[in-house]
Amino acid sequence: MTTDEQGDQAFLKPENQGRWPEMTYGGALSFLRRRYTRDLSGVDVAVSGIPYDGAVTYRPGARLGPRAIRAAAVQLAELKAFPFGFDPFDTLSVVDYGDCFLDPHHPETIVESIESHIATILAAGAIPLSLGGDHFVTYPILRAIAKTHGTVALLHFDAHCDTWEDDGARFDHGSMFLRAAHEGLIDPARSCQVGIRTHNDSDHGFELLTAPWIHRHGIDATIAAIRERIGDSTVYLTFDIDCLDPAFAPGTGTPVAGGLSSAQALGILHGLAGLDIAGADVVEVAPAYDHAEITAIAGAAIAHDIICLLAANMGATGNLLGRQR
Ligand code: MN
Ligand code: MN
Numbered sequence: 001m002t003t004d005e006q007g008d009q010a011f012l013k014p015e016n017q018g019r020w021p022e023m024t025y026g027g028a029l030s031f032l033r034r035r036y037t038r039d040l041s042g043v044d045v046a047v048s049g050i051p052y053d054g055a056v057t058y059r060p061g062a063r064l065g066p067r068a069i070r071a072a073a074v075q076l077a078e079l080k081a082f083p084f085g086f087d088p089f090d091t092l093s094v095v096d097y098g099d100c101f102l103d104p105h106h107p108e109t110i111v112e113s114i115e116s117h118i119a120t121i122l123a124a125g126a127i128p129l130s131l132g133g134d135h136f137v138t139y140p141i142l143r144a145i146a147k148t149h150g151t152v153a154l155l156h157f158d159a160h161c162d163t164w165e166d167d168g169a170r171f172d173h174g175s176m177f178l179r180a181a182h183e184g185l186i187d188p189a190r191s192c193q194v195g196i197r198t199h200n201d202s203d204h205g206f207e208l209l210t211a212p213w214i215h216r217h218g219i220d221a222t223i224a225a226i227r228e229r230i231g232d233s234t235v236y237l238t239f240d241i242d243c244l245d246p247a248f249a250p251g252t253g254t255p256v257a258g259g260l261s262s263a264q265a266l267g268i269l270h271g272l273a274g275l276d277i278a279g280a281d282v283v284e285v286a287p288a289y290d291h292a293e294i295t296a297i298a299g300a301a302i303a304h305d306i307i308c309l310l311a312a313n314m315g316a317t318g319n320l321l322g323r324q325r
Contacts, residue, residue: 005020006020006021006022007020007021007022007023007026007027008022008027008028009022009027009028009030009033009034009035010027010028010029010030010033010034010035010036010096011028011035011036013035015035016034016035016037016042016043016089016093016094016095017089017090017092017093018087018089018090019033019077019087019089022074022077022078024074024075024078025074029067029070029071029074030070030096031047031069031070031073031096031131031300031303032047032073032076032077032094032096032304032307033073033074033077034047034089034094034095034096035095035096036095036096036097036098037095037096037097038097038098039095040095040097040120040121040124040125040126041124042093043093043094043095043124043125043126044092044093044094044126044127044310044314045092045093045094045095045126045127045128045129045307045310046094046095046097046121046124046126046127046128046129047094047095047096047097047129047130047131047303048066048096048097048098048099048100048117048121048128048129048130048131049065049066049067049069049070049098049099049100049130049131049133050066050099050100050102050114050117050130050131050132050133050137050141050281051063051064051065051066051067051099051100051102051133052100052102052104052110052114052132052133052134052136052137053133053134053253053286054104054107054110054134054136054171055134055135055136055171055172055173056134056173056253056254057172057173057174057253057254058253058254059252059253059254059286059288059289060253060286061253061286061287061288061289062132062133062134062252062253062283062284062285062286063133063134064286064287064288065131065132065133065283065284065285065286065287065296065299066099066131066132066133067287068251068285068287068290068293068295068296068299069131069282069285069296069299069300069303070096070131070300071293071296072293072296072297072299072300073300073303073304076300076301076304080318081304081305081308081311081318083270084270084308084311084312084316084318085318086308086311086316086317086318088307088308088310088311088316090316091311091314091315091316092307092310092311092314092316094307097121100113100114100117100130101113101117102114107171110140110171111139111140111143112140113140114137114140114141114144115140115141115143115144116144118130118140118141118144118145118279119144119147119148122144122145122147122148122279123148127277127278127279127280127310128141128144128279128280128281129279129280129281129303129306129307130279130280130281130282130283131281131282131283131285131299131303132281132282132283132284132285133281133283133284134173134253134283134284135158135162135173135174135176135238135240135283135284136171136172136173136176137281137283138176138177138236138238138281138283139176139179139180141236141279141281142154142176142180142185142186142236143183143185145185145236145278145279146183146184146185146186148278149234149278150234151184151185151186151187152185152186152187152233152234152235152236152278153186153187153190153191153192153229153230153233153234153235153236154177154180154186154187154188154191154192154193154206154235154236154238155191155192155194155226155230155235155236155237155238155272155275156177156191156192156193156194156206156238156240157193157194157195157237157238157239157240157243157260157265158193158194158195158196158238158239158240158242158243159195159196159197159198159211159240159242159243159254159255159256159259160174160196160198160240160242160254160256161177161193161196161198161200161203161204161206161208162174162175162176162177162178162240163175163177163178163181163200163202163203163204163206164178164200165178166178166179168182173253173284177206178204181204181205186236187233188204188205188206189205190229190230190231190233190235191206191207191229191230192206192207192208192209192225192226192229192230193206193207193208193209194209194214194222194226194243194268195209195210195211195214195243195244195259195260195265196208196209196210196211197210197211197212197256197257197258197259198256207225207229209222209225209226211258211259211260212258214260214264215258219264219267219268219271220271222268223268223271223272226268226271226272227271227272227275230275232276233276234276234278235275235276235277235278236277236278236279236280237275237277237279237280237281237306238280238281238283239265239280239281239282239283239302239306240283240284241282241283241284241285241295241298241299241302242254242255242256242259242284243259243260243265244259244260244261244262244265244295244298245257245258245259245260245261246259247261248260248261248262248294248295248298249285249294249295249298249299250289250290250291250294250295251285251286251287251288251289251290251291251294251295251296252284252285252286252289252295253284253286253289254284262298262301265298265302266301266302266305269302269305269306269309270305272309273309273312273313274312274313275309275313276313277306277309277310277313280303280306282299282302282303282306285299
């Protein structure tokens with residue numbers, strides 16, 4: 001192997017699959033050292049950042065989430081996936097598509113910019129995996145998803161249900177899923193909200209697997225409930241990092257006590273191979289409140305494991321703990 005075949009895969013690697021050695025502590029920081037490209041031919045998964053946080057209700061800072069998650073992914077880029085035991089890049093063509101360009105000084109352009117960004121990825125036949133940004137970014141993503149796939153199920157990990165009422169127009173990271181339901185982008189009857197520990201007078205037709213219920217019944221029961229609810233539906237998976245307890249995700253805008261551990265969340269994800277995932281995101285990582293990259297490492301692991309689920313769906317085999325039913 002020559003020195004040209006080691007390090008800086010983000011701009012040196014000529015193809016999207018496989019990997020070669022990197023300095024963990026150096027080199028270009030794409031997500032999982034995937035190649036940075038806007039060429040989506042043959043791409044299965046396009047990872048991109050959506051650095052927008054203009055819709056927060058408390059602490060800002062999630063606009064810096066994509067950068068932090070890419071940096072925190074370096075160790076995950078080195079070994080075969082745990083616990084899956086395969087290299088997802090043997091099976092999947094995954095690229096880092098860069099960041100969605102946004103002009104926060106013209107807020108009226110934000111929804112269209114994000115929707116168009118995701119629509120371009122979908123039009124090329126790739127699955128979008130987005131790194132937020134505050135959770136509002138999932139609303140324009142769902143607009144693009146629904147235009148391609150029709151109404152989808154939503155699998156939503158969060159401390160908050162994000163279904164509070166709004167006027168149909170405001171930029172609010174706590175109301176977009178009720179709006180998405182009203183607009184027919186998602187079907188609450190096939191959707192599931194996981195880790196909830198805030199009150200809303202109505203569930204608006206969603207199934208809630210609250211954090212106290214998960215703590216009482218455990219990972220396997222949670223997996224079973226999700227699989228029963230989603231079934232064969234095409235599903236969009238959105239992971240608000242504040243689903244995790246502040247002990248496991250201090251770096252976020254609206255932390256809530258009593259949440260899931262990283263191990264619980266990853267354990268649940270590992271049981272979801274086979275779901276028909278049309279797209280996914282990891283949002284609300286706000287590095288300014290993080291310590292020792294705790295939150296960014298969790299976000300990177302969740303995004304990495306979502307890629308592994310997609311690889312398993314494409315035929316990757318290994319020690320698939322996640323295939324338990
Ligand atoms: Mn949320
Ligand atoms: Mn939340």
